[in-house]
Amino acid sequence: MGLSKETAQKLKYLWEDGHEIEWIETFIKIVNKDTKLVPFILTPEQKKFVEELVKYGIVLKSRQLGISVIIIALSIRQCIVYPNSNCLLVSHDQKSCNAIFDKLKQQFNSLPMWLKPKENANNRQEIKMANGSKISAVCAGNKDVGRGDTLHLVHLSEFAFWKMPEKQLNSITQALAPDGKLIIESTANGLNYFYNLYFQAKNNENSYKSFFFNWIDGSTLFEKDYENSVEIYKAKNNNELLKVEELNDEEKELVNLGATMEQLMWRRLKVASGGLDAFHMEYPSQDIEAFISTGANVFDNKRITEVQRSIKKNNYIPKNNITDLPLELQKFYGRSFFIYQIPQVGQKYYIGCDLSEGVGLDHSVVEVFSQDGEQVAEFYNNKVKPYQMAEIINMIGRYYNKALLNIERASGGNSCIERLRYNYKYLNMLKQKMFDERNKAIWRLGFETNSKSKNIIINDFIELFDTGAIKINSLRLLQEMQTFVINDTGNMGANSGSHDDCVMGTALALFALKDGRHYKW
Structure with missing residues (x-):
């Protein structure tokens, strides 16, 4: 038929x-x-x-x-x-x-x-x-x-x-x-x-x-599990249900993500039997908390997860809300350049720059922090050449009230420093006092990174992060912090296959912030 x-x-x-x-x-x-x-x-x-x-x-x-x-x-x-x-x-x-x-x-x-x-x-x-x-x-x-x-x-x-x-x-x-x-x-x-x-x-x-x-949005597949967990929870707690006032900080954040009280009772039973780290790995609420780190991690993974959980996706200021952004920066905005806070009158800003050769491998990174310790902007790109980065850093620095620049003297950093000082007449750059072979004091622009100086700036970063003295707004930076480890030789850096450009850029910015100086311009 x-x-x-x-x-x-x-x-x-x-x-x-x-x-x-x-x-x-x-x-x-x-x-x-x-x-x-x-x-x-x-x-x-x-x-x-x-x-x-x-x-x-x-x-x-x-x-x-x-x-x-x-x-x-x-x-x-x-x-x-x-x-x-x-x-x-x-x-x-x-x-x-x-x-x-x-x-x-x-x-x-x-x-x-x-x-x-x-x-x-x-x-x-x-x-x-x-x-x-x-x-x-x-x-x-x-x-x-x-x-x-x-x-x-x-x-x-x-x-x-x-x-x-x-x-x-x-x-x-x-x-x-x-x-x-x-x-x-x-x-x-x-x-x-x-x-x-x-x-x-x-x-x-x-x-x-x-x-x-995440496990919260997948509730339709676990309804009977949640019902059973409620009965088990009641049996263990004098026939009482979990109350809002009994929630810890993480559970309150889960409620903001849409978790119900029934789901939280199920979660408490899972955590009690398998541990919190195992739950985060198998039932993550946000992607970054799923990856359990090893003891070799430099930064506190629990705190990273807590900060990440507090950050909303696309938390940077919409491009249309920024009226005075230089044209050259506008073409990168929302892809490589992100602003979390526009410049405030009278505020001092500090910028750390970790630069690459712009050949598609490591990223050139610019991290901007306010004098209050808040990350206010971030730029990263692995295709921009050092001579182009000099122009971008000049514009970002001037936009943020002629911020103090701390540029690593490595890879593309040296040429950027030269262009910034002599082509763009940028005068507010960090100097390091060094001694030549005749023990004569000399001042050099930028930051010399070696095993000793790297340990100093990274440990300063760790302290400021652990004590809550800085506010991080970049999810990318938090991801890099999660994979920043101490390897078998005792050296600190990105886990194999990961990046640490934003971590180093931030460490350089925070070193400048801690130093606190601004050169008259």
């Missing part, structure tokens, strides 16, 4: 790109937590993920939010809508691989008989379809993963737990079809390659689009 015109139009609509959600909700069923087979109705988090998915995606998530499940559904749709497709689901161990494949088979078998392609093979590793498509589920570390294939949808599950992730990712990426999609998804597992990839994506420093899904 032929299809009605209405049915044919609906099928045509569902087969078009952009209607993935409707296709999945129409044809696929899943087993819910009550073990019942039900239509796959996506959660808000799953819908957001599907709607915003691009060629390269990286997902940091709380546990059990159903991201793997929706990726399985997308792979099934890919193989049916586009015959001869090849989808690859890679897990970090055999147990996870088996679980993924079981969910794949369940979803595939739930398809209407008229829609489900005939299977040429269905084993513990792959489903091969008569239309030429296949979906494979394998373990990370298999040397044949992706070899010789052209892949149209790839899911790398719990990527933070992989061994040699960078090497394997490079191999799989080379097999990706021009119109294929690669999705990296994981809970956190410390400061590793996944951490670097995620925050690079968040900062628009690589090809990936970052997604973060």
